[in-house]
Amino acid sequence: MQVQGADTHIVNINFITRDFYDRYEKIITALSRATNFRLDADFSRFIDLTAGDVRLVDVSFAYISEGKDTVYRIPCLWLFASNSSLEFTREKARALALQHYRSIMENAVQTAPIQMLSGTLEAYEKLLEAANLAEQHLQTFLDNNPILIEPSFKGKWTKGDLRRFRLPEADFLLKTSDNRFVVVELENPTDRLLNASTLGPSAELRMAETQITNYLSDIQNGILTYRNSFDRDLSVENVSGQVIIGRSSRLSADQKKAFDKHVSTLNYSVITYDELLQRNRAFLDNLGIRYGGFRAK
Amino acid sequence: MEKFVNEYLSTIDRQSTAVPRSYKILLFPSYLSTPHKIRCTISSSFGAAIRFDEFSAKWDIEVSFTSNKITEEVLPRLSNTGVP
Numbered sequence: 083m084q085v086q087g088a089d090t091h092i093v094n095i096n097f098i099t100r101d102f103y104d105r106y107e108k109i110i111t112a113l114s115r116a117t118n119f120r121l122d123a124d125f126s127r128f129i130d131l132t133a134g135d136v137r138l139v140d141v142s143f144a145y146i147s148e149g150k151d152t153v154y155r156i157p158c159l160w161l162f163a164s165n166s167s168l169e170f171t172r173e174k175a176r177a178l179a180l181q182h183y184r185s186i187m188e189n190a191v192q193t194a195p196i197q198m199l200s201g202t203l204e205a206y207e208k209l210l211e212a213a214n215l216a217e218q219h220l221q222t223f224l225d226n227n228p229i230l231i232e233p234s235f236k237g238k239w240t241k242g243d244l245r246r247f248r249l250p251e252a253d254f255l256l257k258t259s260d261n262r263f264v265v266v267e268l269e270n271p272t273d274r275l276l277n278a279s280t281l282g283p284s285a286e287l288r289m290a291e292t293q294i295t296n297y298l299s300d301i302q303n304g305i306l307t308y309r310n311s312f313d314r315d316l317s318v319e320n321v322s323g324q325v326i327i328g329r330s331s332r333l334s335a336d337q338k339k340a341f342d343k344h345v346s347t348l349n350y351s352v353i354t355y356d357e358l359l360q361r362n363r364a365f366l367d368n369l370g371i372r373y374g375g376f377r378a379k
Numbered sequence: 380m381e382k383f384v385n386e387y388l389s390t391i392d393r394q395s396t397a398v399p400r401s402y403k404i405l406l407f408p409s410y411l412s413t414p415h416k417i418r419c420t421i422s423s424s425f426g427a428a429i430r431f432d433e434f435s436a437k438w439d440i441e442v443s444f445t446s447n448k449i450t451e452e453v454l455p456r457l458s459n460t461g462v463p
Binding site for chain 2: 125126128129130131139140143145147152156157158159160161162163164165169170171172174175176178179180182183186187197
């Protein structure tokens with residue numbers, strides 16, 4: 083491969099000698115997500131640097147040396163054709179840094195939403211695993227990341243905003259891209275979901291259900307006022323409710339069945355904090371199936 | 380060479396001050412988002428190289444010289460049978 087000119091970069095490649103590849107072909111092809119280059123033992127022949135520079139980013143080398151397997155990864159190997167001090171001035175460094183920064187940001191603009199969602203979901207999962215997890219922690223997190231509740235949201239009003247519009251003070255009101263409104267009520271992750279003996283809804287779940295029912299009926303009863311004072315797109319048909327409460331991971335199979343059966347009878351949605359995680363994970367998995375896997379850096 | 384690398388890294392840092400650290404780790408390649416050990420090699424016959432190596436508590440730059448051609452110096456070189 084002959085390299086000439088500035089700002090060439092080769093990303094995510096495994097350079098593997100023929101003997102190493104032949105020995106571990108099954109493992110390499112099954113596990114590797116990078117491009118595999120099988121080559122003769124002299125790696126320096128692969129890159130014939132004649133001018134300019136080349137960056138090898140996230141590259142791995144695998145070969146057999148003195149009968150021993152050698153495998154290592156280099157985060158970045160930046161090769162220059164020149165050794166002149168004139169090529170390594172501060173001005174040149176600044177210019178190259180600006181050029182590389184712009185290229186990273188342009189690339190990030192294309193991949194950031196998915197990578198960020200993936201990162202957000204990881205952070206949410208960690209939060210769920212935290213000891214002494216409180217409603218307030220989840221409320222703050224979901225306030226910052228309403229995309230987890232409603233991926234197509236385009237507007238969010240918090241309790242304080244709703245008070246100013248004299249709307250029922252739910253935790254959030256989300257407006258979606260297709261002009262639906264979702265009233266969101268967050269309850270405590272430690273709330274019991276079911277009554278242990280009857281497997282009917284617990285007192286805490288009943289209370290949350292009463293609360294969301296009241297919010298929805300208040301909005302529907304005052305719809306003409308709210309259309310004028312809050313948003314012209316609001317209508318009786320396009321307002322729905324979402325309660326997030328408790329942890330389904332703590333339910334037995336029978337309890338989960340009873341919970342699912344109960345919530346299926348309601349005319350608003352009730353999900354647990356674990357189900358919120360699963361729903362978003364499935365969404366990311368579906369994107370991964372359609373558009374390729376996502377790699378955490 | 381050390382000044383060149385320092386200037387490169389500090390320019391990237393200055394440009395990305397508005398990017399929160401948690402997003403920087405996601406968006407930037409690892410060698411620019413976290414301090415690494417950096418080995419610079421200058422060849423007296425042909426070329427130079429900057430290798431971002433393992434993670435380090437802070438940026439740690441080391442410069443060395445060689446008379447070999449740079450690609451031969453910094454890339455593994457074995458015989459065709461895989462033996463040095």
